[in-house]
Amino acid sequence: MTTTSMETLSPLYAVVDLGSNSFHMLITRQLADSVQVVDKVKRKVRLAAGLSEENILSEQAMAKGLECLSFFAERLQDIPEQNIRIVATATLRLAKNRADFIVKAEAVLNHKVTLLSGISEAEHIYLGVAHTSVSANKRLVLDIGGASTELIVGRGFNVKKAHSLNLGCVTYNQQYFSDGTLSDENFSRAISAAEHAIAPIKTDFCDIGWQCVLGGSGTMQALAEMLIYQHKPSVITLDFLYKVQKQLQNFDNINRIDLPGLSTERSPVIASGLAILIALFQQLSIKELILSSGALREGLLYEMLPNNRTTNIRQRTIRALSQRFHIDQQHAESVKRQINTIFSQLKSSWDLPDGNALALLLASGDLHEIGLLLEYKYHQQHSAYILTHADLAGFNQSDRQLLVSFVSLYKGDINLSLIEQQSAVDDASAKKLLIILRLAIKLCRRRKDDELPNYRIRLKDKALNLYLPEAWLMQHALIHDELKQENDHISRLGYSLHIECEK
Template structure:
């Protein structure tokens, strides 16, 4: 039985935090069973001579003793435990690793900087939807990894000895968030990045992704402001200016920024600004996975290189017993209507269409609970489910579509999403609603050929007269739809085609 499939565990002894990820395979997807995170800040225990202090080791080993409790029931072949930058640097790492292995009862693998970078890239490739050629950035506690690749293939990887914990000690040790401290930190990071810049730029990329704590914290600040979670250099400068208004690191209080991340946000931000400036990055989007996910997918049986979104949708469809044949019918009509209105409405391809089709797959996910409030149930499930391949903006847009695919339209749900501009979001909602209305009978062979065109703000839908006479309920509901989409600034006119019977 799928529910009795074995657990998989990945433990990451990072420079800032120790993480443990527990998962199992379920319905063609990866289900997260548990996550444990402890702020050990191992990098802060390194002396100038790269000797790890007894206090830092004790704190780390205490954390691992907690992790050991959870690992004891998991098959050994399903466990990966890795150490990263701080232990690469520590001269007394052998002592700590030996004690760590004794505490855990399992082998600890010390990853090289390149191996860490490659696993980070694969974690991104397995869990994120983006252009095929990508630059991946990861700012850790004591190192920063840069990887450029295509699909699941790493083209170039590098690990730099600069991280948010080590830079915090070096450039913000007095806790002062001054312009001078920021300038010194940014300049030092740019100096470290400059020698490898040309090799990466020669390969090139179409998009930039990152998922480390610094980037996640900054994205959460944008989400708090109801903005797309896309990082730009202007936003980074804005956060820098806000931080400089605080007298001390301990007094940082920015909306949307967690107190846990505050102590190292300035140093992480300085490194990220240097990366943006050196590589002329216009925008960075969050990845859904990184090192731990790269290690996990390496263990999982079978080929896991299929489209992550489709895998997520397929898993949800199975788990919630969605009528997949009906979903296919709805998506077919979405594509037909989309193609007929694309040029008139200047509709975008790519992610916008992919999200619209995903809503066709998932709009009935809440039916398993009950019919009466199934749209609210669908929205709740999509709001809280593990949607690998969908970022926060994508998720919010999906939620708004399933809430509004039929019935009254609350414009607030459109205005609260940030994946698309409001007008495009309204147009995609209209397409979804019409596609679902036309599929009301849930029989593909009963759908006629039809035309849909726009005259100013009037949508004209031409349907065969015979078909309309045979489907009076759908005809009536299409006429009622005019009242609903008027909330979106459009009207719907049903044009009876007397010359066609199919």
């Protein structure tokens, strides 16, 4: 078969998810070894609301869904057939007349629709998280949909246990909040019912165990957005869920919900989704949950792409940004070598955190000049803007905040509020890591590795002593002067810097 120019020059990929609450279409392409989102379309179909007690999908609900798919079909006609995945989930699993809808849907879309089993949906949700999130190796993934809730424990790309429960924010909204009343009784009934559904699988999951919990469904995204609106870390805890429940109960009806940071689109099903999430936290003794970057659609997408499991997620993201914004990668590597050198010399005396903290510091070395493509004068602000708004697969919200603070402060005046606003590491550690980044970049100002000498850095109380060869300092008067000026800046962080000459 002849390869078309479209496939050669613009390999587009599309995933369509016929969810119980919303229909989604995600269109992407591969760019610089990463995934670039070209288009996203979301329609609130609320298919699950059209299910009768006998699990018959109403004609009205089917008509609304098919109308939405007719819109999607327009966009899909431009994409190679082998690059398209269309799946249906919980509501159509439950619907006894699902065949009627699927046949009509395939005719509208001119593509096959795959009905995912609950386990298959759960496994693809987990893969979406594995492909887009960096976390502890052993993780529990939760996803609350419109008519089902998936729980998965896995390690790396391997699923250890997966389960799909027939409870979701749309179906629970109909069952426990149908009158729109946000009463304590309605919440108690919904939470109790969810706990009863979770209880039979609780032991199996807890026996496997996990190191962290991630979730990416609409309920969790909405809750994380509320935290971000309050300038708090987007880490969901049970105390926070109780607080939101109490706030919701101040409104006499779902239609009157008005919480800061909560979108009007999510308001109609936030109470039911919250009740299910509270039950999950209580039954599984979850301490905290962080938002994942991907879920079902990303799982389906990345499994279509070539070499999808061979590249480190963060390195893939960094490499793509470096190419897209023409970062001097040789210089970035030089900066990272000096970061590692200074970090290793100060690690013990400064009790520095390694692991994710060091990885983020090195990522800052990679990306600190990303804004130079726009202009030099305000490039730090441009860098901060790009990293605030770019798609950073492998970096969660807290990671992003630390990266933004570092690229904003890698030279010049230090705004302490940027350090205080991030939550990836404690303030004291963030200040120490920032000092290391600033010194590494200062030492690399000539942008020539062969011009860097061997040096030592030592800590005494709150004083940093940097020992450099006298001859090198004489040959690099500008760097020497800038290092001396750096003392004025890092004094804002509670430390002093002294440049010592060595023969």
